Amino acid sequence: xxxxxxxxxxxxxxxxxxxxxxxxxxxxxxxxxxxxxxxxxxxxxxxxxxxxxxxxxxxxxxxxxxxxxxxxxxxxxxxxxxxxxxxxxxxxxxxxxxxxxxxxxxxxxxxxxx
Amino acid sequence: xxxxxxxxxxxxxxxxxxxxxxxxxxxxxxxxxxxxxxxxxxxxxxxxxxxxxxxxxxxxxxxxxxxxxxxxxxxxxxxxxxxxxxxxxxxxxxxxxxxxxxxxxxxxxxxxxx
Numbered sequence: 002x003x004x005x006x007x008x009x010x011x012x013x014x015x016x017x018x019x020x021x022x023x024x025x026x027x028x029x030x031x032x033x034x035x036x037x038x039x040x041x042x043x044x045x046x047x048x049x050x051x052x053x054x055x056x057x058x059x060x061x062x063x064x065x066x067x068x069x070x071x072x073x074x075x076x077x078x079x080x081x082x083x084x085x086x087x088x089x090x091x092x093x094x095x096x097x098x099x100x101x102x103x104x105x106x107x108x109x110x111x112x113x114x115x
Numbered sequence: 116x117x118x119x120x121x122x123x124x125x126x127x128x129x130x131x132x133x134x135x136x137x138x139x140x141x142x143x144x145x146x147x148x149x150x151x152x153x154x155x156x157x158x159x160x161x162x163x164x165x166x167x168x169x170x171x172x173x174x175x176x177x178x179x180x181x182x183x184x185x186x187x188x189x190x191x192x193x194x195x196x197x198x199x200x201x202x203x204x205x206x207x208x209x210x211x212x213x214x215x216x217x218x219x220x221x222x223x224x225x226x227x228x229x
């Protein structure tokens with residue numbers, strides 16, 4: 002069975018700085034998808050970024066980018082130029098290629114200080 | 116705009132009572148999911164459905180049931196509520212085969228079992 006591990010329960014960053022959130026996963030599959038979701042205090046789950054395992058290129062969405070290391074089974078999220086609105090819980094999630102079920106990590110709470 | 120809604124947003128009930136949480140989506144997605152979110156566990160899959168009349172157990176299905184009589188709705192029933200079922204519940208939908216492999220989440224229902 003696949004598992005997702007987020008080893009940083011909490012992280013903090015100063016406004017305008019860069020922070021990296023870690024995620025590792027375990028799978029025997031070769032094709033899959035990885036996601037980062039943001040959950041602000043409103044509780045709404047918001048998709049931040051997704052990565053297809055068969056793509057070598059790291060996904061980027063504005064200030065958010067990932068470092069996808071398939072061999073190491075690592076999928077970290079980098080937030081550049083951090084803003085106060087980035088403060089939230091961040092969840093890493095895994096999805097097998099031929100299913101729609103998501104497997105989530107335990108989350109990392111990010112605090113952003115002015 | 117298409118959306119996914121949950122009701123109620125907050126519910127307090129007593130041990131042993133039957134509780135039903137509603138989930139309604141207007142995306143016309145075939146796939147619907149129920150997760151529970153607990154501190155230290157992230158989101159865990161309770162039940163899911165890949166279409167009308169289809170239901171499947173997830174990772175933490177004991178004490179819960181679902182039924183899918185139409186595309187739009189997937190109600191979650193707690194047959195006899197227990198204090199261990201105090202949690203935040205999220206409904207989500209997706210439709211990978213229709214080209215929408217991202218899961219869209221509802222706003223969540225906070226359930227307290229006294």
